[in-house]
Each structure stands twice: as structure tokens, then as C-alpha cells.
Amino acid sequence: MPDTTPHAPLNGDQLQRFTFVDADVRGCVVTLNQSYRELVGNHPYPAAAAELLGQFAAAATLLATLLKQDASVTIQARGSGLLSTVMAECDHQLNIRGIVTAAEQADGVAAIGADATLAELLGEATLAITIAPANGQRYQGIVALEGGDLAACLSDYFEQSEQLGSVIKLAADGELAAGLLLQQLPAANAAAGARQDPEQWRELSLLGATLSAAEQLSLGHTEQLTRLFHEHPLNLREAQPVAFRCSCSEQRTINALLALGGDELRAIIAEQPVTEVVCQFCNYPYSFSAGQLQALLDQPNLH
Numbered sequence: 001m002p003d004t005t006p007h008a009p010l011n012g013d014q015l016q017r018f019t020f021v022d023a024d025v026r027g028c029v030v031t032l033n034q035s036y037r038e039l040v041g042n043h044p045y046p047a048a049a050a051e052l053l054g055q056f057a058a059a060a061t062l063l064a065t066l067l068k069q070d071a072s073v074t075i076q077a078r079g080s081g082l083l084s085t086v087m088a089e090c091d092h093q094l095n096i097r098g099i100v101t102a103a104e105q106a107d108g109v110a111a112i113g114a115d116a117t118l119a120e121l122l123g124e125a126t127l128a129i130t131i132a133p134a135n136g137q138r139y140q141g142i143v144a145l146e147g148g149d150l151a152a153c154l155s156d157y158f159e160q161s162e163q164l165g166s167v168i169k170l171a172a173d174g175e176l177a178a179g180l181l182l183q184q185l186p187a188a189n190a191a192a193g194a195r196q197d198p199e200q201w202r203e204l205s206l207l208g209a210t211l212s213a214a215e216q217l218s219l220g221h222t223e224q225l226t227r228l229f230h231e232h233p234l235n236l237r238e239a240q241p242v243a244f245r246c247s248c249s250e251q252r253t254i255n256a257l258l259a260l261g262g263d264e265l266r267a268i269i270a271e272q273p274v275t276e277v278v279c280q281f282c283n284y285p286y287s288f289s290a291g292q293l294q295a296l297l298d299q300p301n302l303h
């Protein structure tokens with residue numbers, strides 16, 4: 001009897017790390033479902049922008065697995081096309097958020113055609129990868145986003161900055177976003193006594209690169225990895241949940257208001273009895289009465 005069970009939700013909002021039994025190569029596979037739909041659902045994005053944001057979000061989760069401490073990773077493109085920025089952020093607990101903003105001269109993101117090409121969306125763009133530790137100095141690397149191919153650009157970035165062979169594959173279709181990362185282990189992490197085998201890496205990276213976007217968006221994690229690496233035994237770790245969760249808060253919003261300075265705050269108070277500040281990521285409305293804002297003004301440390 002044929003299996004007529006409906007296609008199970010594909011690894012919804014899960015990230016799984018894996019290591020190869022016989023190779024000093026690690027990997028990570030992720031599928032975003034609900035979290036991705038929440039991420040793009042807060043804004044009227046056209047299909048092309050939603051897909052691009054999905055790729056950024058999947059990439060941010062992959063990069064977050066490389067963090068060695070409690071930190072967040074932000075991938076942000078600044079372009080010269082219809083969009084001015086695309087950014088996605090993922091923290092150590094795999095909470096994601098992100099946003100797409102239109103170029104000033106454009107009529108807003110929503111006005112962009114559904115079939116806009118990557119070149120039209122971002123034009124000449126630079127990509128900034130920022131690691132912000134909970135405690136400590138933030139670190140930023142900047143690379144050109146050539147051809148609008150985020151995955152290839154991030155792979156090159158790792159090869160250059162960490163001297164580690166890396167393959168990244170990203171896909172998104174507005175409903176699902178998916179990613180695969182394959183990376184050589186740093187020499188210090190490689191099995192004791194083992195030597196990096198360039199031939200082994202060459203073979204695994206070539207296999208990884210054959211993963212198609214259609215496979216990423218239709219197959220479960222085990223099935224994807226079995227198709228790619230059936231001759232290379234690997235240990236697939238337990239799934240880790242990924243969620244859309246904005247890191248905004250009332251205190252952060254207050255900090256942003258304080259950053260406007262005293263004159264600006266006084267003007268706001270004079271204009272309206274209640275000020276609403278809507279989070280650009282999650283649309284949460286924070287509202288402050290004139291009295292609350294006046295109290296901020298009375299703080300001694302406001303310049």
C-alpha cells in the first residue's frame with residue numbers, strides 16, 4: 001500500500017549539527033518554517049525580498065553555531081539597488097529576527113516587484129558580519145557581496161578570514177528557509193593526531209555543493225544528508241529549536257529615545273500627549289506618556 005500520509009512538516013524550525021565519522025569536517029543543516037513566516041509576516045514584503053531575507057536568516061543561524069561564547073551574529077547587506085539594507089540577526093539561543101528596508105528613493109519595500117532580481121534588489125552591495133558578545137568587544141568583518149550570491153560570498157568570507165574550507169548553501173521560498181554549512185575543522189579541533197586531508201575535504205565539499213534549493217526546501221534533514229553523503233558516515237546531532245524572537249524591550253526603546261537628546265525629546269513631548277515607538281523588527285508598539293518622557297528628561301545624565 002502506498003504511503004499516503006501527507007508530507008510531514010519538514011524539520012520545522014530546527015537546526016542540526018553533524019560531524020563526519022572519518023573526516024575532520026563539521027556541518028550544520030537548518031530549516032526555518034514558522035519562525036521564517038513570523039519574520040516576514042510582520043511586513044508587506046514582496047516575494048523577492050522575503051526570499052532574500054529568508055536566506056539571510058538561515059545564514060545567520062548557521063553562523064551562530066560557530067560562536068564560541070554567548071553572542072549574537074548579524075549579517076547585514078547595504079546595497080545600492082531598490083533595497084538599502086537586508087539584515088538578519090541570530091543569538092546564541094537561536095532566536096532570529098531581521099528586516100528589509102527600501103532605498104530612500106524607492107517607494108518602499110512593498111512597491112518592489114515580486115520578481116525583482118537580486119542585482120536589482122541590492123545592486124553593488126557590501127556585507128557586514130558582526131559578532132556582538134554579551135560581554136566584550138564586538139567584531140565586524142566586511143566583504144563585497146558580489147553577484148548578490150549570499151551563500152558564495154559567506155563561503156569565501158570564511159575561507160579568507162578563518163583559513164577554513166567552507167561550503168554554504170541557502171534557499172528560501174517565502175514559506176520555508178533552509179541552509180547547509182560544511183566546514184573544515186580548525187586544526188586544533190581535529191581528532192588528536194589526525195592530519196587535515198585535503199582530498200577528503202575536496203570530496204565532501206564537492207558533494208555538499210550539489211545540494212539544490214529544491215532539495216533543501218522539500219527534504220528532511222536526514223534525507224538531505226543521506227542523498228549527499230551516503231558513502232560517508234556521519235553523526236547527526238539532536239535538533240535544536242530556532243524561534244523568531246525580537247530582542248527589543250521597553251528599556252532598549254527608552255535608550256533609543258534618550259539617544260535622540262534633550263531638545264528632540266522636548267519637541268516630542270510638546271507635540272503629543274502619548275508617544276508610540278513601534279519596533280521596526282516585530283511591530284511591537286511601545287507607548288510613553290508625556291509624563292514618562294518628562295521623567296527621562298529630568299534624568300541627570302541626559303545630554
Ligand SMILES: [Zn+2]
Pocket residue numbers: 246247248249279280281282283284
Ligand atoms: Zn521588536
